[in-house]
Amino acid sequence: MTTAELIVTNARILTLDGKRPHAEALAVAGNRIAAIGSKAEVAAWKGASTRVIDAGGNTVMPGIVESHMHLFPGAVELDSLMVTGIEGIDALTRAVRDYAANRPDDAIIVANGANYTAIRPDSTITRQDLDRILPGRPFMMACFDHHTVWANTAALKAAGLLQGKTLPPGNEIVMGPDGLASGELKEIAAFGPLFAMTPTQGREGLGMATGEGPVPAATAAQRAADKVALKRGLAYCASLGITSIHNMDGNWYQLELLDSLREEGALTARVQIPWHQKNTMALERVDEAVAMRARYQGDMLYSGRVKVFIDGVLESMTALMLDDYPGHPGHRGQPLFSAEEFNALATRADKHGLQISVHAIGDGGVRRTLDGYEAARKANGARDSRHRIEHIEVIHPADIPRLKELGVVASLQPIVGLGVPGAPLEPCLSRIGEKMPYAYAWQTLRESGARIAFSSDWPVSPLDPFLGMQAAMTRRPALPGLPEQRQSLMNTISAFTLDGAYAEFAEDRKGKLVEGYLADVIVLSGDIETTPPDEIAELKPVATVCDGKIVYEA
Ligand SMILES: [Zn+2]
Numbered sequence: 001m002t003t004a005e006l007i008v009t010n011a012r013i014l015t016l017d018g019k020r021p022h023a024e025a026l027a028v029a030g031n032r033i034a035a036i037g038s039k040a041e042v043a044a045w046k047g048a049s050t051r052v053i054d055a056g057g058n059t060v061m062p063g064i065v066e067s068h069m070h071l072f073p074g075a076v077e078l079d080s081l082m083v084t085g086i087e088g089i090d091a092l093t094r095a096v097r098d099y100a101a102n103r104p105d106d107a108i109i110v111a112n113g114a115n116y117t118a119i120r121p122d123s124t125i126t127r128q129d130l131d132r133i134l135p136g137r138p139f140m141m142a143c144f145d146h147h148t149v150w151a152n153t154a155a156l157k158a159a160g161l162l163q164g165k166t167l168p169p170g171n172e173i174v175m176g177p178d179g180l181a182s183g184e185l186k187e188i189a190a191f192g193p194l195f196a197m198t199p200t201q202g203r204e205g206l207g208m209a210t211g212e213g214p215v216p217a218a219t220a221a222q223r224a225a226d227k228v229a230l231k232r233g234l235a236y237c238a239s240l241g242i243t244s245i246h247n248m249d250g251n252w253y254q255l256e257l258l259d260s261l262r263e264e265g266a267l268t269a270r271v272q273i274p275w276h277q278k279n280t281m282a283l284e285r286v287d288e289a290v291a292m293r294a295r296y297q298g299d300m301l302y303s304g305r306v307k308v309f310i311d312g313v314l315e316s317m318t319a320l321m322l323d324d325y326p327g328h329p330g331h332r333g334q335p336l337f338s339a340e341e342f343n344a345l346a347t348r349a350d351k352h353g354l355q356i357s358v359h360a361i362g363d364g365g366v367r368r369t370l371d372g373y374e375a376a377r378k379a380n381g382a383r384d385s386r387h388r389i390e391h392i393e394v395i396h397p398a399d400i401p402r403l404k405e406l407g408v409v410a411s412l413q414p415i416v417g418l419g420v421p422g423a424p425l426e427p428c429l430s431r432i433g434e435k436m437p438y439a440y441a442w443q444t445l446r447e448s449g450a451r452i453a454f455s456s457d458w459p460v461s462p463l464d465p466f467l468g469m470q471a472a473m474t475r476r477p478a479l480p481g482l483p484e485q486r487q488s489l490m491n492t493i494s495a496f497t498l499d500g501a502y503a504e505f506a507e508d509r510k511g512k513l514v515e516g517y518l519a520d521v522i523v524l525s526g527d528i529e530t531t532p533p534d535e536i537a538e539l540k541p542v543a544t545v546c547d548g549k550i551v552y553e554a
Contacts, residue, residue: 002029002034002045003029003045003046003047003048003049003050004027004028004029004034004035004042004045004046004047004050005028005029005030005049005050005051005548006027006028006050006051006052006053006519006545006548006550007025007026007027007028007042007043007045007046007050007051007052007053008025008026008028008052008053008055008060008521008523008543008545009024009025009039009042009043009052009053009054009055010024010025010039010054010055010056010057011023011024011025011026011055011057011058011059011060011523012024012055012057012058012059012060012527012529013025013026013036013059013060013061013513014059014060014061014062014490014493014513014528014529015036015062015512015513015514016061016062016493016494016497016498016511016512016513017512017513017514020036020514023036023037023038023513024037024038024039024042025037025038025039025041025042025043026042026060026513026521027042027045027046028519028521028545028548029045029548030519030548031299031518031519031547031548031549032516032517032518032519032548033513033514033515033516033517033518033519033521034515035515036513036514036515051550053523053543055523057527058523058524058525058526058527058542059523059524059526059527059528059529059539060513060521060522060523060524061493061497061513061521061522061524061528062243062497062498062510062511062512062513062520062521062522063241063242063243063244063497063510063520063521063522063544063545063546064240064241064242064243064244064465064496064497064500064522065242065243065244065246065453065496065497065498065499065500065501065503065504065510065511066237066242066244066245066246066455066456066458066463066465066496066500067246067411067453067454067455067499067500067503068246068248068390068411068413068453068455068456068457069245069246069247069248069455069456069457069458069463070208070247070248070249070457070458070459070460071230071233071234071237071245071247071254071271072203072204072207072226072229072230072233072249072254073146073204073205073208073249073459074233074236074458074459074463075204075229075230075231075232075233075234075236076198076200076204076229076233077112077113077459078229078232078233078236079229079232080110080111080112081095081096081099081109081110081111081112082111082112082113083095083096083111083112083113083114083118083141084112084113084114084115084144085113085115086114086118087115087117087118088118088119089119089129089132089133092111092118092119092133092141093132093133093134095111096109096111096133096134096139097133097134099111100134100137100139106198106199107138107158107197107198108137108138108139108140108155108158108194108197108198109134109137109138109139109140110140110141110142110198111139111140111141111142112141112142112144112459113142113144113459114141114142114143114144114150115143115144116143116148116315118141124184125141125150125183125184126150126176126182126183126184127150127151127152127153127156127176127181127182127183128153128183129150129183130150130151130152130153130155130183131152131153131154133152134152135152135154136154137154138151138152138154138155138157138158138159138194138197139151139152139154139155140152140155140191140194142191144460144461145313145315145460146208146459146460147186147187147312147313147316148184148185148186149185149190149191149194150183150184150185151181151183151185151191151194152183153183155194155197156180156181156183158197159193159194159196159197160193161173161181161185161190161193161194162180162181163180163181164180164181167189167190168189168280170187170334171186171187171188171189171190172185172186172187172190173185173186173190174186188205192205199225200222200225200226200229201222203218203222203226203253204226204229205249206251206253207249207250207251207253207254207273207276208248208249208276218253223257223260226257227257227260227261230257230258230261231261231266234261234266234267234268234269235268235552236463237268237269237463238268238269238544238546238551238552239540239541239544239552240463240464240465240466240540240541241465241522241524241541241544241552242269242463242465242544243269243270243520243522243544243545243546243547243551244269244270244271244272244500244501244504244506244510244520245269245270245271245272246272246305246357246411246455246500246503246504247271247272247273247274248274248307248357248359248390248457249274249276249307250273250274250275250276250292250303250307251276252292254273255273255292255295255296255301255303258271258273258301259296259301262298262300262301267300267301268546268549268551268552269546269551270299270300270301270302270520270546270547271300271301271302272302272303272304272305272504273292273296273301273302273303274289274303274305274306274307274357275288275289275292275303275305275306275307276306276307276308277289277306277307277308277345277349278309279309279336279337279341283341283344283345283348286306286345286348286349286352286354287348287352289303289304289305289306289349289352289354290352290354292304293354299509299518299547300547304354304355305354305355305356305357305504306349306354306355306356306357307357307358307359308337308342308345308356308357308358308359309336309358309359310335310336310337310342310358310359310360310365310368310369311333311334311335311336311359311360311361311362311364311365312333312334312336312361313361314361314362314393314394314427314428314431314432315427315428315431317331317333317431318333318334319333319361319362319364319365319393319394319431320332320333320334320335320360320361320362320364320365320368321333321362321363321364321394322362322363322364322367322396325431325433326430326431326432326433326434327430332364333362333364333365335364335365335368337368339368339371339372342368342369342371342372343371343372343375343376345372346369346372346373346375346376346387347372347375347376347379347380349376350373350376350377350379350380350385350387351376351379351380353383355385355386355387355388355504355505356373356376356385356387356388357387357388357389357390357411358372358387358388358389358390359390359391360389360390360391360392361391361392361393361394362393362394363394363395363396363399363435363438366389366392366394366395366396366399367396367399369389370389370399370402370403370406370408373385373387373406373408374402374406377406384407385407386407386408386409386451386502386503386505387406387407387408387409388408388409388410388411388453388503389403389408389409389410389411390411391411391412391413391457392410392411392412392441392445393416393428393432393439393440394432394435394438394439395438395441395445396438397438400438400441400444400445400448400450401448401449403445403448403449403450404448404449404450408450409450409451409452409453409499409502409503410445410450410451410452410453411453411455411503412440412442412445412452412453412454412455412495413454413455413456413457413461413468414442414454414468414469414471414472414475414487414492415456415461415462415467415468415471416440416457416461417440417442417471417472417475417485418432418436418439418440418478419440419475419476419477419478419482419485420471420474420475421474421475421476421534423471425478429478429479436478436479436482437482437483440475440485441483441485442472442485442486442487443483443484443485443486443487444483444485446487446491451499451502451503452491452495452499453495453499453500453502453503454468454469454472454492454495454496454499454500455468455496455500456468464537465496466536466537466538466539466540467537468496469492469493469496469536469537470533470534470535470536470537472486472487472492472495473486473487473488473489473492473533473536474486474533474534475487489528489529489533493528497511497512498511498512499511518547518548519545519546519547519548520545520546520547521544521545522541522543522544522545523541523542523543523544524539524540524541524542525539525540525541525542525554526538526539540554541554542554
């Protein structure tokens with residue numbers, strides 16, 4: 001009998017396998033689970049060189065399948081100043097000056113994660129504010145949602161933005177009363193020149209930008225720097241128990257970087273990279289997704305999905321709604337694709353056998369996406385397509401049953417649910433108005449029979465899946481009389497593991513702990529089943545195993 005390289009024992013194992021929900025120990029041989037069962041059964045796999053981890057009676061579960069995140073931008077942000085939660089010009093000044101003092105050679109000082117209201121409650125932030133925070137040196141501060149960046153006068157000057165500039169629709173350099181840029185920059189074409197001054201020159205954003213932009217040829221030194229950034233992001237993922245990543249931005253460049261990490265044995269999580277089809281691209285460009293799938297189809301790095309943005313976000317009223325925004329007659333948001341354009345795109349991608357994942361936040365965006373999936377099914381015939389909708393922050397009740405009918409996966413981010421303790425209700429509450437019963441309707445969607453996968457949307461929201469689990473399990477109705485949408489423990493865990501595996505057609509080999517499955521396993525610092533829901537975010541992985549290898553140990 002072969003022996004195991006790794007045994008995890010004395011554990012409370014949540015297998016996610018309906019036939020045997022719990023076990024005490026498991027053995028790993030190669031990159032697979034060789035045995036799972038009682039301590040005694042698994043002990044038989046122990047050899048002279050077997051590494052044994054004693055879980056101390058704590059939870060062991062499948063590795064997290066992170067169903068919606070942005071690895072490269074998140075990884076780059078880890079090296080910037082995070083100002084999440086820092087409010088007021090004095091506190092910001094202290095944080096930024098401390099940070100800048102240690103970065104004497106940076107061409108621009110970068111802060112990330114700011115709130116619109118970081119300086120004043122009316123959401124205005126000007127270049128003069130940023131001049132006060134850091135005078136003389138170029139300084140930029142990005143909003144957590146990555147749709148707005150603010151810059152000081154030195155940065156605007158250095159990037160050639162101070163006098164303003166004509167930009168494609170949807171992008172804006174906001175001009176001040178003095179005829180110069182106010183400091184507020186909306187969307188990538190406006191703030192791209194600032195990112196060009198950073199060490200990665202904005203290459204991390206090219207797979208995410210909704211505007212068109214070729215990937216510049218990177219030099220060997222730049223590629224090496226970008227790989228260092230990606231490694232930092234992967235290490236962070238491993239520390240949080242993430243063993244599979246559904247990346248939501250993608251291009252050939254990221255695939256090449258990750259493939260070279262894979263060859264070096266440094267890819268510590270499985271990564272799926274999509275083709276990002278932008279609304280400015282010719283329809284035929286979606287065929288590149290077929291070439292990506294053909295080139296990358298391993299268990300560690302793979303492609304075969306198309307990512308599309310159909311609308312924007314509620315905060316800026318760019319999410320596409322079926323009705324006018326409350327208090328804003330005639331305003332229903334900005335579709336990035338017409339119904340005809342999206343139907344044609346969905347039909348073409350579906351015909352190639354590709355999976356489609358669409359960012360759709362408003363009920364109008366969700367309906368247009370479902371209509372496109374239905375058009376594709378009509379044209380190409382029904383198949384197990386598992387097309388996805390990302391976010392679904394508002395849905396019309398008539399569209400709820402269509403998710404199950406069309407086999408669509410609902411890819412949701414618990415951390416942004418209104419009613420999650422600590423999360424601000426405004427401005428989204430006012431944007432949604434009377435539609436709140438169908439907003440962030442996790443349990444309503446689940447009960448309709450739709451498949452639900454949970455994720456973070458990092459770096460838009462914090463990556464920690466245990467924070468997401470706590471949010472899913474502790475949310476309360478945001479207003480009296482709204483339906484209860486909070487999730488049970490096992491539904492939450494399943495949405496972060498097995499359902500994520502389903503969302504990528506991999507439930508036959510991961511997302512559960514059963515013999516023969518890929519060995520993606522995490523050992524936790526406590527027993528999740530006996531941890532009160534409002535303390536789940538305190539749990540942390542003490543060991544993460546991906547593809548049979550220990551990729552993180554506390
Ligand atoms: Zn996203």
